[in-house]
Amino acid sequence: MTHEEILAQYGPREAMEYDIVIVGGGPAGLSTAIRLKQLAAEKGQDVSVVVLEKGADAGAHTLSGAIMDPQALSELIPDWKAKGAPLNQPVTQDAMVFLSENSSLRTPNWLLPQCFHNEGNYIVRLGFVTKWLAEQAEALGVEIFPGFAAAEVLFNDNGSIKGVATGNMGIGKDGEPTAEFQLGMELHGKYTIFAEGARGHLGKQLIAHFKLDAGKDPQAYGIGIKELWEIDPARHKPGTVVHTAGWPLQSDTYGGGFLYHLEDNLVTLGFITGLDYANPYISPFEEMQRWKTHQNIRWYLEGDESKGIKSAKRLSYGARAITAGGILSLPKFVFPGGALVGCEAGFLNVSRIKGSHAAIKTGMMAAEAAYEAIVAGRQGDTLTAYETAFENSWLYDELYKARNFKAWFKKGLSTATLMNGLEQFLLKGNIPWTLHRDKPDHLYLKPAAECKPIEYPKPDGKLTFDRLSSVFISSTNHSEDQPAHLTLKDASVPVNVNLAKYAGPESRYCPAGVYEFVDDEARQGAKRLQINAQNCVHCKTCDIKDPTQNITWVTPEGGGGPTYAGM
Numbered sequence: 001m002t003h004e005e006i007l008a009q010y011g012p013r014e015a016m017e018y019d020i021v022i023v024g025g026g027p028a029g030l031s032t033a034i035r036l037k038q039l040a041a042e043k044g045q046d047v048s049v050v051v052l053e054k055g056a057d058a059g060a061h062t063l064s065g066a067i068m069d070p071q072a073l074s075e076l077i078p079d080w081k082a083k084g085a086p087l088n089q090p091v092t093q094d095a096m097v098f099l100s101e102n103s104s105l106r107t108p109n110w111l112l113p114q115c116f117h118n119e120g121n122y123i124v125r126l127g128f129v130t131k132w133l134a135e136q137a138e139a140l141g142v143e144i145f146p147g148f149a150a151a152e153v154l155f156n157d158n159g160s161i162k163g164v165a166t167g168n169m170g171i172g173k174d175g176e177p178t179a180e181f182q183l184g185m186e187l188h189g190k191y192t193i194f195a196e197g198a199r200g201h202l203g204k205q206l207i208a209h210f211k212l213d214a215g216k217d218p219q220a221y222g223i224g225i226k227e228l229w230e231i232d233p234a235r236h237k238p239g240t241v242v243h244t245a246g247w248p249l250q251s252d253t254y255g256g257g258f259l260y261h262l263e264d265n266l267v268t269l270g271f272i273t274g275l276d277y278a279n280p281y282i283s284p285f286e287e288m289q290r291w292k293t294h295q296n297i298r299w300y301l302e303g304d305e306s307k308g309i310k311s312a313k314r315l316s317y318g319a320r321a322i323t324a325g326g327i328l329s330l331p332k333f334v335f336p337g338g339a340l341v342g343c344e345a346g347f348l349n350v351s352r353i354k355g356s357h358a359a360i361k362t363g364m365m366a367a368e369a370a371y372e373a374i375v376a377g378r379q380g381d382t383l384t385a386y387e388t389a390f391e392n393s394w395l396y397d398e399l400y401k402a403r404n405f406k407a408w409f410k411k412g413l414s415t416a417t418l419m420n421g422l423e424q425f426l427l428k429g430n431i432p433w434t435l436h437r438d439k440p441d442h443l444y445l446k447p448a449a450e451c452k453p454i455e456y457p458k459p460d461g462k463l464t465f466d467r468l469s470s471v472f473i474s475s476t477n478h479s480e481d482q483p484a485h486l487t488l489k490d491a492s493v494p495v496n497v498n499l500a501k502y503a504g505p506e507s508r509y510c511p512a513g514v515y516e517f518v519d520d521e522a523r524q525g526a527k528r529l530q531i532n533a534q535n536c537v538h539c540k541t542c543d544i545k546d547p548t549q550n551i552t553w554v555t556p557e558g559g560g561g562p563t564y565a566g567m
Helices: 003-010 027-042 071-076 126-139 201-209 284-291 295-301 356-375 384-391 394-401 407-411 413-426 467-472 493-502 541-545
Strands: 015-023 049-053 093-099 104-106 143-146 150-155 161-166 169-171 177-182 186-194 221-230 240-246 255-261 266-274 313-323 338-340 486-488 515-519 527-531 551-553
Touching: 003 177, 015 027, 015 161, 015 356, 027 049, 027 071, 027 126, 027 356, 049 186, 071 356, 126 143, 150 186, 150 201, 186 201, 186 356, 201 338, 221 284, 221 541, 240 295, 240 413, 255 284, 255 295, 266 284, 266 295, 313 541, 338 356, 356 384, 356 394, 384 394, 407 413, 493 515, 493 527, 541 551
Parallel strands: 015 049, 015 186, 049 143, 093 240, 186 338
Antiparallel strands: 093 104, 150 161, 161 186, 169 177, 221 266, 221 313, 240 255, 255 266, 486 551, 515 527
């Protein structure tokens, strides 16, 4: 049955009315909710606020490095320390290391641009911070609905946003309602704030519908692949931050690694690959695994019996796309009846490799604009006060100074290092020129015939791993009896175009083994694309990097996907 047929037979949907509907229970969405309730409490008023979170609970789908700048959190909740915010490990030292296959070169700290200095920042498990923010929001009276995925944008007759509808539950693989069928519900708001994170399903639709990216640079993305390890105390250096550039990536591919020492003998390590890479044989997952074999990284993880040092243990795994275009790729983020906040719009500062402070700050600014509108008796109009607040904020200044950071990497690592050093270190962000991007990430991919295949080493199961064992420890789960949430506009394209021209890049850029080219039993000697949707960790890489933009990521049943424990 089609969606329309289901509504005709089982509808109408139940509708719930709120002042503000927020889609996404990450730092941006929860900060929006908290600030709204704070403003209402200050005036002795009530504002009804609901947050929809597609994960099984708050923080279940949150994944980030993460080093957190507490500036915005201190503005939102000044007494966050007294309230037990899980910012437990201050940064104690920074290191920027350039790697070649068999050597390394550390940049002297006095040469590090300010964007790589982390004094006053904290190494955090952002999933735990998100869970804490949810507790603060609920204490203020915010309603949070975990396990409910917003699947559809609702419009008023005048074209403004009316709210959202959650997805139907209990639809079988054949598209027919099962015995467990439950019709989705509608949530209507005077304003709806979208905080789904990078490449949000509904945000993508809204940007296209309202042409919010007109006149802007195409958005740039990277994929971050992360692991959490417990290491031997002798190798643990609480508060140490290590960033790497160079090997194993070629100089024409943007990316780099990070290794952060948390408390309790834990380290979080990961690798970011820019999704504007050209060689279709690149596998971001394999690049991350290979990066761990460098002597500067493996030293923390491998045991040494002669010194009584135990081998480290991998505890968790995850992957997520990040927005990297910066302020030049920032779409218009307000429209009639709604707004985009956090990474939904692309507020991450890629030069600092930080986005949580921007998520919190933009959530606050959107909340203040929405509250002002509601108090004035308005609804469904454009929250221009949010735009104005951003243009006058410290966040705007921060992002503007870093506007060229990502673009320089299209000219190679050496040029990018030199020019970003000039802009951020010598000019201190007072830059008289601007670089622009000319095309989206998927158009950078070259035909396989023009590129050299990459032979990646086999995983050893101790330091390096395969995709399926990695997905297993992400606690990813989807009901198998539901339609695949990874949809194809044209089912013939994966074999006839992607495999034939680009050597099937979806089998490599996906970090979860979702896409496989297997023998087609119906046609001898032919291949077909098999989609293992149950493996999906919701990173959105396929939606971004597919060279023909034939793959569309849509929301699965609420509660599905990874269940990250403090990633």
